[in-house]
Structure formats: C-alpha cells, structure tokens
Amino acid sequence: MMEKRTDKNSYTILFAVGMVLVVGSLLAFLAGFLKPTIEENKRLEKQQNILYTMGVNNNEAGSAVFVSTDEAPALFGKYITKQLIIENEDVREDDKAYLIDVKKEQTRAKDGKTRRLPLFVGEKDGDTFYIAPIRGKGLWDAIWGYVAMDENMVIKGVYFDHKGETPGLGANIKQRYFMDDFTGEHLLRESGEFVGITVSKSNADPVNEDKKDYEIDAIAGATITGDGVSAMIKKDLRLYVPYFKKLKK
Amino acid sequence: MAKDSKLILDPLTDNNPITIQVLGICSALAITAELEASIVMSISVLFVMGVGNVVISLMRNIIPSKIRIIAQLIVVATLVIIVDQVLKAYAYELSKTLGAFVGLIITNCIIMGRFEAFALGNGPWRSFLDGIGNALGYAIILIIVGFFRELLGSGTLLGIEILGDPVAKTGLYAYGYENNGFMLLSPMALIVVGIIIWVQRSRNKALIED
Numbered sequence: 499m500m501e502k503r504t505d506k507n508s509y510t511i512l513f514a515v516g517m518v519l520v521v522g523s524l525l526a527f528l529a530g531f532l533k534p535t536i537e538e539n540k541r542l543e544k545q546q547n548i549l550y551t552m553g554v555n556n557n558e559a560g561s562a563v564f565v566s567t568d569e570a571p572a573l574f575g576k577y578i579t580k581q582l583i584i585e586n587e588d589v590r591e592d593d594k595a596y597l598i599d600v601k602k603e604q605t606r607a608k609d610g611k612t613r614r615l616p617l618f619v620g621e622k623d624g625d626t627f628y629i630a631p632i633r634g635k636g637l638w639d640a641i642w643g644y645v646a647m648d649e650n651m652v653i654k655g656v657y658f659d660h661k662g663e664t665p666g667l668g669a670n671i672k673q674r675y676f677m678d679d680f681t682g683e684h685l686l687r688e689s690g691e692f693v694g695i696t697v698s699k700s701n702a703d704p705v706n707e708d709k710k711d712y713e714i715d716a717i718a719g720a721t722i723t724g725d726g727v728s729a730m731i732k733k734d735l736r737l738y739v740p741y742f743k744k745l746k747k
Numbered sequence: 748m749a750k751d752s753k754l755i756l757d758p759l760t761d762n763n764p765i766t767i768q769v770l771g772i773c774s775a776l777a778i779t780a781e782l783e784a785s786i787v788m789s790i791s792v793l794f795v796m797g798v799g800n801v802v803i804s805l806m807r808n809i810i811p812s813k814i815r816i817i818a819q820l821i822v823v824a825t826l827v828i829i830v831d832q833v834l835k836a837y838a839y840e841l842s843k844t845l846g847a848f849v850g851l852i853i854t855n856c857i858i859m860g861r862f863e864a865f866a867l868g869n870g871p872w873r874s875f876l877d878g879i880g881n882a883l884g885y886a887i888i889l890i891i892v893g894f895f896r897e898l899l900g901s902g903t904l905l906g907i908e909i910l911g912d913p914v915a916k917t918g919l920y921a922y923g924y925e926n927n928g929f930m931l932l933s934p935m936a937l938i939v940v941g942i943i944i945w946v947q948r949s950r951n952k953a954l955i956e957d
Contacts, residue, residue, distance in 0.1 A: 510811040517818060521825050528832055535836040543839070561906065659843075662850075666780025666901065666931045675914075718928045 542567045544596050545574040551646035551655040552577060552620045552627045562657075562674050580619040584741055585612055600633040600642065600734075615737055620646070627654055630738050634730025637722040638662045641671065645735060651685040651742050652709075653695075658727065668723030676717060682709040685735060692739045694732035697724035754876040758884035761953060764857045765888040766944045771857040775889055776936040778848055783905050785893030787841075788848050789886030793879065795826050795852050796861065800878030802826075803866040810867070819862040820853075827852050857885055892939045900930030 503509060546564035549555065554577055556563040565573055581595035595616040607613035620627040626649065633642040643658035656677050663669040670676055683695055698713040699721065706715060716724040764770045778784045802822050803810075810818045831849045834842035842849075852858070861881050866874040897903055902910040902919075911918015913926060929935055 504809065504811045505813070510813050513809065513811050514814060514817075517821060521821055525825065525828055528829060532832050532836040536832070536839075539835065539839040664780065665778055665784040666897070719931055 539567075541597065542570050545570040547644050547657050547659070548596060548618055548620075548629055549573055549577060550657045551629050551644045552622055553655055554622065557674070562672065562677065577620045577622055578618050579621050582617045582619065584615040584617060584738070589741065598631075600631050601640070604633060613737070615741075617738065617741065625654075628738075628742070630735060632730045632734035634726050634733065636660050636663045636671075636726040637668050637720075638664070641723065641726050641730065643727075643730070645680075645731070647685070647742075649742065649745055651692075651735075651739070653680045653683045653685065656680040660723070663723050664720070667717065668720040670717050670720065671723055671727055676714075679706045679714045683714065684710050684712070685731075686739075690743070692736050694728070694735060696728045699724075751873065751876055754873060755880035755883070758877075758880040759887060760884075760947075761951065763884045763888065763947075764860075764881050765885055765940065766947055768857075768860070770860050771855050771885055772937075772940070774848075774851055774855055775885075775892060775940060776933045777851070779889055779892040779896050779936050779939075780900065780931045781906075782890065782893040782897045784848065785889040786886075788851075789882070789889050791830065791848065791852055792855060792858070792885055793882040794830065795823065796858055796878035796882040797875055798878075799823055799826055799858060800861060800866040800874040801871045803862045804869060804871045804874035807867050815867065816859075816863070819859055822862075823853050823858055857881055888940065888943060891943060892936055895939055896930045896936060899927050900935075902926050 504513075546567070549570065550562070550564055554565060554573055556565055564570075578596075580591055581593050582589055583592050583595050583598070596618060598614060598616045600616075603613045603615070616631060618627075618629040620629060627646045628649065629644055629646045631642065631644050633640065635641065639661035641658065641660040641663065643656055645653060646655040647653055658671040658677060660669060660671060663671065680695065685694055686692055693712045696713050697716045699716045699718075701711075701713045701715045703711055703713065704715045758764055762768065765772065765775055774788065778788050799822055803819060806818070806822075827849060830852075831842070834849070861878060865877045869877070894904065897905075898909060902908060902913060908918075910924065911920045913920050
C-alpha cells in the first residue's frame with residue numbers, strides 16, 4: 499500500500515513546526531496589539547475598585563455597581579487626596595501608588611526584600627478614608643480586594659474580587675450581601691492589638707449586629723474562599739498597623 | 748438539505764451531547780449554579796465549536812494523522828486565547844464574569860469529540876452545522892440545569908429575586924420556604940442531568956433499550 503504523503507515523518511515534523519510558527523506569531527501579534535487596551539482597562543478598574551470602597555459608586559439595591567469608566571479618572575482625582583507608599587518607617591507620596599502590583603510586592607517580601615505598601619487617603623463629606631489593597635488565595639485562584647478604614651482601623655467599606663472562584667459559591671464574595679457585612683467591623687482590640695476578621699461558619703451573629711466580634715457570617719459552600727478572605731485580611735492589613743499607630747500619635 | 752438540517756436538529760434531542768453521548772459533563776456540573784454563567788458558557792462554546800469545526804475541516808487533508816489530536820488541541824487553545832484577549836480588551840466587564848470558564852472551554856470534551864468524529868471527515872459547511880448543532884444541544888441542557896439550580900438554590904434567576912427576599916422574609920419566604928443550598932453544589936447538577944436523561948429516555952422510543 500502506498501504511504502500517504504501526510505503520513506511521512508518528515509511531513510509530520512514540518513507540519514508541526516509550521517503550525518507552531520503560524521499560531522505563535524498570530525497570538526504574539528494579537529497580544530501585542532491588544533496589550534495597551536487591556537492595561538488601560540485594568541488601570542480604570544483599580545480606580546473604580548478604590549472609589550467603590552469609599553461609597554463612590556452607583557450601587558443599586560442588592561447589587562454592586564461601579565462608577566462608569568469614563569467618570570472614574572475624574573472622580574479618582576477628586577476624592578483621593580493622597581496616595582502613599584509605605585516602606586518600613588518611610589512614608590512618601592506618589593500619585594502612581596495605585597499602580598503598584600500587590601502580587602509582585604508579596605513576591606519581593608518572600609525574597610527577603612522590603613514590601614512597598616500602597617495606601618490611598620480619600621476625603622468624602624468631611625470623612626477621611628484610608629484604603630489599602632489586599633491579596634490572597636481562594637479555592638481555585640487569586641482573590642484580592644480593597645479595604646477602606648478610618649484612623650482607628652474600623653472598616654468603612656470593602657470591595658473583593660476573584661479570578662476564578664466557583665459561581666454561586668465562592669464567587670459571591672463580590673456580592674453586596676457579603677461585602678456590606680464588613681462595614682463598621684473593628685480590626686483592632688481596645689488595647690490596640692490587631693485581630694483582623696474571620697469569615698466564620700459558626701458565627702453567632704448572622705445579622706451582624708455585633709461590630710466588635712471580629713467575625714463575618716460565611717457563605718455556605720464557600721469555606722475555602724471564605725478562609726482565603728480571612729487570611730488575606732489578617733496577613734496584609736496587619737502590615738499597616740504601625741502606620742495607623744503613628745497616625746494616632 | 749434534509750440531511751443538513753439533521754446535523755443541527757439531531758444533537759438537540761436524539762443525539763444530545765450531554766444526555767446521550769455523555770460528553771461535556773464536567774463543565775455542565777461545574778458552572779451551572781447560576782443561569783447567567785450557563786448562558787455565557789453556552790455562547791462561548793457555540794463560537795469555539797462553530798469556528799473550530801470549520802478550521803479543522805479546512806485543514807483535514809493536510810493534518811498528519813499521527814499528530815492530529817495535538818493539532819486539534821492547538822486550534823481550540825488558539826481560539827480560546829483569541830476570545831479571551833479580545834474580551835479583555837473590548838468587553839472587560841464580560842470577561843470578568845467569564846473568568847475561569849474561558850479556560851474551561853479547552854477541556855470540554857464535546858469540542859475535541861466533534862473535531863475527531865466529524866470535522867476531520869466532512870466539508871466546512873457541514874462541519875459548521877455540526878458544530879453549531881452540538882453546541883446548541885449542550886446549551887439547552889446547560890440552561891435547563893442552570894435554571895433549576897439557581898431558582899431552587901438561590902431563589903433568583905439571572906440574579907433577580909424571583910421567590911422573594913430570603914433575609915426580609917417576603918414572597919414565598921414569608922410562608923417558611925427556604926432555599927435549598929444543596930442545589931448550588933455540583934452533585935445536584937448530576938442529579939438534575941440524571942432526571943433530564945430519565946425524562947428524555949422514557950419519552951423517546953428510539954432511545955429505549957431492552
């Protein structure tokens with residue numbers, strides 16, 4: 499039987515090389531072409547997230563809605579009065595602080611270097627908001643968020659997001675019924691000791707009246723995502739405690 | 748022409764990819780907790796299957812048989828990355844809702860199954876119809892499962908409260924109705940798919956085995 503042309507080893511190898519080259523260059527070209535647009539989207543999203551925690555949003559009953567991407571830069575300039583980078587004892591202003599990649603900073607910290615901590619100071623209706631980004635692990639992938647606090651580290655608003663948590667379960671950390679529970683919760687004890695907040699299944703306070711129990715009612719079926727939220731709050735916000743201590747003095 | 752329409756209609760009922768061929772079960776279980784996610788996944792798969800089947804069909808005479816599976820995989824992966832990147836650039840909100848699903852499309856066995864079983868041996872137009880048909884058959888089941896899981900599990904449809912507010916105890920909840928949290932977990936999707944298979948098999952004589 500005649501061997502088909504496409505069965506030859508040489509053809510197979512040529513085909514494989516050719517296909518990889520075509521597909522590779524196609525995707526590289528596409529990625530290069532779309533990169534600026536994607537980066538811009540991410541930048542605006544960060545501004546929307548930060549504004550959201552300050553209550554600058556278009557929330558409807560029950561659902562979280564950001565200000566539009568067109569308005570975001572102007573509102574960001576209006577409400578965010580200072581952007582700080584905290585590096586050990588050193589605090590300096592930098593209006594690009596919101597572009598700091600928390601993931602990269604966490605890796606730097608692991609390598610023994612100092613982590614740069616961004617903190618955004620916002621003013622709205624005479625109130626001051628201190629907004630810190632946090633990042634951690636959920637069940638499937640990364641989860642992150644922004645926490646707005648007052649000078650006593652009492653939470654004034656949060657926004658959480660995730661890369662790939664389960665729809666209907668872990669993905670609901672970005673739903674208002676979960677996020678709104680954090681508002682008013684204390685992170686510090688009276689003595690000034692940092693406790694953080696635990697997303698708890700055995701929370702005795704499901705309607706969330708006690709704002710000093712350091713607990714939030716968990717989402718049923720989303721244990722690991724909830725644990726991830728507790729962990730990132732405890733781990734990342736703890737780093738800001740020295741700054742807030744200095745602030746009170 | 749009659750044969751062409753069969754390519755679309757068969758996978759909807761008698762040869763449904765999920766309930767009869769039992770393909771694509773993994774994603775049917777994983778993402779059907781909400782109706783919106785089911786619909787979005789259906790549309791994504793529709794696109795990838797339609798285009799993918801045509802691409803594979805056009806390449807069917809030049810793909811070496813020894814590496815055909817790898818070639819198919821590259822086609823799916825490329826399409827999925829293109830979809831992902833374009834959404835991220837021009838429909839950022841939507842791409843966030845899609846999140847993990849875009850990646851999950853690659854693992855959908857219906858796609859590889861149809862490439863292998865159909866597109867490699869048929870022309871582009873028939874392959875396109877076959878892709879669309881199978882994707883629609885997949886979509887129907889996904890949407891049915893998503894509908895029941897979201898309604899019974901969360902009391903909502905597309906995020907809108909249908910049965911009342913469970914916290915304020917309005918609507919059905921005023922009479923002591925509770926959401927069944929179990930519906931949100933994957934095992935219940937398997938049971939819902941099972942019930943669909945049961946109903947379908949008991950009504951369709953062609954599918955009844957001795």
